[in-house]
Amino acid sequence: MSHNTRQRRLDAMRACDRILSGVRPTTMRERLADMDAGGDLDDQPDFYGDGPVTTLEARVADLLGTEAAVFFPTGTMAQQVALRYGADRTGHPTVALHPLGHLEVDERHAYAHLGGLRSTWPTTAPRNPTAEEITALAEPVSTVVVELPLRGAGFVLPSWDELAAASAAAHAIGARVHFDGARIWESTPHLAHTLSEIADLADSTYVSFYKTIGGISGAALAGTTELASYARIWRHRYGGAVFQQWPAALTALAGLDRELPRIPEYVRHARTVAAALTALPGARVYPAPPHTHRFLLWLPHPAQALNDASLALAEEERVWFVAGWQETAVPGMAMTEVTVAAPALDWTAENIAEVGERFLGRVVDH
Known part of the structure; x- marks a missing residue:
């Protein structure tokens, strides 16, 4: 992926109101706030x-x-x-x-x-x-x-x-x-x-x-x-x-406080998300149900077509569905990793079906 394409994806994801897979990219200034949450910044490094x-x-x-x-x-x-x-x-x-x-x-x-x-x-x-x-x-x-x-x-x-x-x-x-x-x-x-x-x-x-x-x-x-x-x-x-490694240490401490207690909730909801994605035409998820809050998803389309559709949906509707598609050994079948975290918790199976239909409607196979 070129630098320009990667930056375009990051900008689009950051601007989205809803995210199904992954978490919203953060700026360096936002990461500074994490450091403050992990400890007293007035202490010595x-x-x-x-x-x-x-x-x-x-x-x-x-x-x-x-x-x-x-x-x-x-x-x-x-x-x-x-x-x-x-x-x-x-x-x-x-x-x-x-x-x-x-x-x-x-x-x-x-x-x-x-x-x-x-x-x-x-x-x-x-x-x-x-x-x-x-x-x-x-x-x-x-x-x-x-x-x-x-x-x-x-x-x-x-x-x-x-x-x-x-x-x-x-x-x-x-x-x-x-x-x-x-x-x-x-x-x-x-x-x-x-x-x-x-x-x-x-x-x-x-x-x-x-x-x-x-x-x-x-x-x-x-x-x-x-x-x-x-x-x-x-x-x-x-x-x-x-x-000195205090920035890494403080953001890790903040993550242990904030994210670690929520992981069981993410794992439970990943099962809902995986089941809903399986209902998309030609879709397959593995493992089913997921063992963690991450799993693999396959769709019968070229990876570039799926990535283009994901980016278009994000830029035009401010909705991030599933991206990061890669080609597989099977021609015309692409695979990606799905990560269900805090942004996905308010997605219902019905939401996923509805947005999934709009997402697939943007896929143009070449």
């Missing part, structure tokens, strides 16, 4: 990780029920430290990953290029590995990574029993369990357990502060005090000991 960063770390450790948590500027860095720790402690350079996970798809194989580690895939199925697949691994692994939810497969989650069994199987083969919990915040309704109960199944958990809860950046790695000490050393070595 952090210096290499104290002050509001320490407050955020303690908050995360409390939410996840872990001994400690360490702030990182990026999730990529936090994940590399977690895997390096596992390899150092077990002596095994192999980690069990999913080919659709962040570590393989989004982090440019940093675990291999920076950490000298290699991966094995317990499964290529569009879900996290089962206990049986972990037990059947043909070589020793230092860490078994479970992404909650697995975005690349459609924001899918295992059941609680499946997750507990997978964790037990990993420990039984002498491996650590690491939860790639970038979006773990939205996993509690489906798993029907608290964040601390979920994290208790893992030896380490990574969380993101800009995904789901709306911070401007940052992540945390949570686990034992021993892991935290190790993580602080390697954070510095990786270049993550940033002089």
Whole structure:
């Protein structure tokens, strides 16, 4: 997408009165208000990780029920430290990953290029590995990574029993369990357990502060005090000991206060939205019902035609429906991710059907 097209979409979405998928883009001035909501701006800023960063770390450790948590500027860095720790402690350079996970798809194989580690895939199925697949691994692994939810497969989650069994199987083969919990915040309704109960199944958990809860950046790695000490050393070595990170810390704290309590409501309403979208001609959603407040949507039209229709609807009617369409391996069938957040809560199934008809009426297949 060109810069001009991206800016046009942002401007159109910001001007909309109603938004079904996603949240209204914010300006830098609006983000400053978030910082004020996250703490007292008259306090001193952090210096290499104290002050509001320490407050955020303690908050995360409390939410996840872990001994400690360490702030990182990026999730990529936090994940590399977690895997390096596992390899150092077990002596095994192999980690069990999913080919659709962040570590393989989004982090440019940093675990291999920076950490000298290699991966094995317990499964290529569009879900996290089962206990049986972990037990059947043909070589020793230092860490078994479970992404909650697995975005690349459609924001899918295992059941609680499946997750507990997978964790037990990993420990039984002498491996650590690491939860790639970038979006773990939205996993509690489906798993029907608290964040601390979920994290208790893992030896380490990574969380993101800009995904789901709306911070401007940052992540945390949570686990034992021993892991935290190790993580602080390697954070510095990786270049993550940033002089001041109070803007990220304060917006993360604000997000934990504002967004985290609302996630169960978003997940419930996502089921209504998904069912209504399924009624559109040729539509398909997955998973059905959604496991979180995000899911995948397919429509039988070219991606460019759908994106053009979405932008036209936004600019002419000030209504943002569903955008971000991409082509799939099936010609003429496009896919996108739908995110149901606060702006979507006042949309009824009838609203979605009505606007969906107007949206599809603007689609011009070429």
